[in-house]
Amino acid sequence: MRRILIVLTLLCFPHLSAQAQHIGIPHLEKHGTATQLVVDGKPFLILGGEINNSSSSNLDYIRPAWGRLAAIPLNTVLTPLSWELIEPREGQFDFTLVDGLIQDARRNNLHLVFLLLASWKNGMSSYVPLWVKKDTQRFPRVILKDGNPIEVLSPLGRESMAADAHAFAALMRHIREVDGDAHTVLMMQVENEVGVLGDSRDRSPAANKAFDAPVPKELMTYLWQHHDTLIPEFRKVWETAGAKPTGTWQEVFGHGVEVDEIFMAWNYGRYIQSVTAAGKAEYPIPMYVNTWLGGWPHPHAFPSGAPLPEVMDVWRAAGTAIDVFSPDIYETDFANWCDRYNRSGNPLFIPEALGGLTGEANVFYAIGAHEAIGFSPFGVDSFIDQERPIEIDAANDLGKSYAVLQSLAPVILEHEGRGEMAGFVLDKDHPQTSVELNGYLLDVKLDHVFETNSQHAFGLIIATGPDEFLGAGTGFSVSFRLKSAGRTQVGLGYVDEGAFVGGAWVPGRRLNGDEDDQGRAWRFIEKRIHVEKAVVYRYE
Numbered sequence: 001m002r003r004i005l006i007v008l009t010l011l012c013f014p015h016l017s018a019q020a021q022h023i024g025i026p027h028l029e030k031h032g033t034a035t036q037l038v039v040d041g042k043p044f045l046i047l048g049g050e051i052n053n054s055s056s057s058n059l060d061y062i063r064p065a066w067g068r069l070a071a072i073p074l075n076t077v078l079t080p081l082s083w084e085l086i087e088p089r090e091g092q093f094d095f096t097l098v099d100g101l102i103q104d105a106r107r108n109n110l111h112l113v114f115l116l117l118a119s120w121k122n123g124m125s126s127y128v129p130l131w132v133k134k135d136t137q138r139f140p141r142v143i144l145k146d147g148n149p150i151e152v153l154s155p156l157g158r159e160s161m162a163a164d165a166h167a168f169a170a171l172m173r174h175i176r177e178v179d180g181d182a183h184t185v186l187m188m189q190v191e192n193e194v195g196v197l198g199d200s201r202d203r204s205p206a207a208n209k210a211f212d213a214p215v216p217k218e219l220m221t222y223l224w225q226h227h228d229t230l231i232p233e234f235r236k237v238w239e240t241a242g243a244k245p246t247g248t249w250q251e252v253f254g255h256g257v258e259v260d261e262i263f264m265a266w267n268y269g270r271y272i273q274s275v276t277a278a279g280k281a282e283y284p285i286p287m288y289v290n291t292w293l294g295g296w297p298h299p300h301a302f303p304s305g306a307p308l309p310e311v312m313d314v315w316r317a318a319g320t321a322i323d324v325f326s327p328d329i330y331e332t333d334f335a336n337w338c339d340r341y342n343r344s345g346n347p348l349f350i351p352e353a354l355g356g357l358t359g360e361a362n363v364f365y366a367i368g369a370h371e372a373i374g375f376s377p378f379g380v381d382s383f384i385d386q387e388r389p390i391e392i393d394a395a396n397d398l399g400k401s402y403a404v405l406q407s408l409a410p411v412i413l414e415h416e417g418r419g420e421m422a423g424f425v426l427d428k429d430h431p432q433t434s435v436e437l438n439g440y441l442l443d444v445k446l447d448h449v450f451e452t453n454s455q456h457a458f459g460l461i462i463a464t465g466p467d468e469f470l471g472a473g474t475g476f477s478v479s480f481r482l483k484s485a486g487r488t489q490v491g492l493g494y495v496d497e498g499a500f501v502g503g504a505w506v507p508g509r510r511l512n513g514d515e516d517d518q519g520r521a522w523r524f525i526e527k528r529i530h531v532e533k534a535v536v537y538r539y540e
């Protein structure tokens with residue numbers, strides 16, 4: 001019906017076509033302080049998983065996996081596409097895989113985020129078509145300190161950028177044609193974990209010439225215009241070098257290791273912002289770039305120039321097409337990386353992470369504490385070949401979290417952006433935290449039931465009413481205080497376990513006695529991830 005209406009509208013009012021085609025397409029929208037993904041007019045929480053790099057290069061290989069991915073339950077699969085298969089000969093596009101993947105996802109009620117593995121994948125350029133690989137004159141390579149080229153396209157290669165942008169535009173035009181109504185494809189990842197490996201910067205002739213030239217005026221203007229809100233680590237480098245208004249890269253950013261990374265961030269940023277803009281001109285769904293994490297002072301063990309937090313401003317100065325800079329978080333300090341990425345207006349979307357027991361906990365933190373657009377562990381189809389040494393979640397721990405989060409998604413999304421939600425992961429080294437919600441202070445602790453073993457606790461809490469809280473997770477207990485000190489105390493009115501069924505709250509047991517420490521604490525002492533509602537009251 002909706003489709004018929006759109007077609008009728010287009011026939012009667014052809015000038016509306018571009019706008020009308022975009023009705024309901026996936027886009028990002030502010031909801032209070034949060035940024036949400038909105039699909040068909042409704043906010044959408046991505047409970048995703050990324051399949052292995054080569055799995056989607058053959059429809060028959062991945063076809064048996066879709067049903068199992070949906071049963072995890074994922075709602076979105078992050079699915080690679082490669083430039084070499086989309087444009088095997090220059091100018092000749094083949095979208096058979098794209099169409100097949102979209103159809104198979106739809107059959108399983110799954111959404112897709114496509115990753116276009118094009119000029120770079122994990123720093124290297126192995127996914128470019130052979131016609132690009134062979135033509136090193138037209139598509140120049142990065143040259144390292146030793147003077148040798150490597151199999152990495154230089155981000156200063158203008159023809160490389162144009163060719164990549166041409167392919168991406170063709171892909172997005174095609175996705176609009178086949179999915180502009182159904183919206184199976186939610187977002188696009190442009191490239192994958194970019195940056196120079198093995199050296200701090202490209203030393204090709206074009207790169208050396210640009211490095212000795214003045215810093216482009218677009219970047220200098222950005223620095224001045226955003227002086228007060230620049231990421232502090234980045235501003236410090238500029239200020240330490242004298243906060244100069246113009247000069248060469250080393251005059252403006254000094255002679256430390258940072259300058260090379262800032263220079264590379266500018267060049268990757270210019271290239272990928274242009275590629276992204278070309279795709280968005282065809283079909284403007286949200287687009288992000290993912291990052292292999294490292295940090296200053298860097299040992300050159302991670303790709304230099306990637307959108308790490310310290311150079312995010314440089315990428316922003318380079319263009320405005322990229323909506324989100326995303327971390328691939330395999331590190332142990334998950335919370336720290338979430339904090340560092342979810343600042344200066346960057347929403348959190350985690351396209352790669354660990355699954356299993358780690359992922360089942362971290363997803364609660366990402367959504368509860370940072371109102372993440374989505375979370376997606378890597379290698380979720382590894383069940384196809386259990387021998388693969390990549391994250392395998394045999395007990396489907398991630399799925400247990402996802403099932404609960406999916407049932408809570410409408411409540412989560414409704415309360416985002418208003419300071420009404422908290423998320424946490426606790427363990428023996430971090431046994432407690434305090435959060436403020438609706439004027440109450442909530443002391444969240446590892447429950448003593450779990451103190452004797454090594455199991456971690458995790459969860460999220462939403463203030464759903466002035467004196468009402470909804471919680472989900474396992475292994476923690478909560479006591480309530482008022483923010484202002486005084487005689488008034490906070491007591492537990494009552495606690496119910498329960499579940500959302502078809503969007504409606506269905507209470508289970510009334511939890512009292514041992515289950516709420518005789519009224520002293522709101523406890524989540526079931527080993528399974530579960531949901532409880534607590535109502536509190538004040539007394540003197």
Ligand code: DGJ
Binds near residue numbers: 053122192328352378
């Ligand atoms: C990070 C990359 O982005 C992925 O494509 C994949 O190569 C994983 N590493 C493997 O752990």
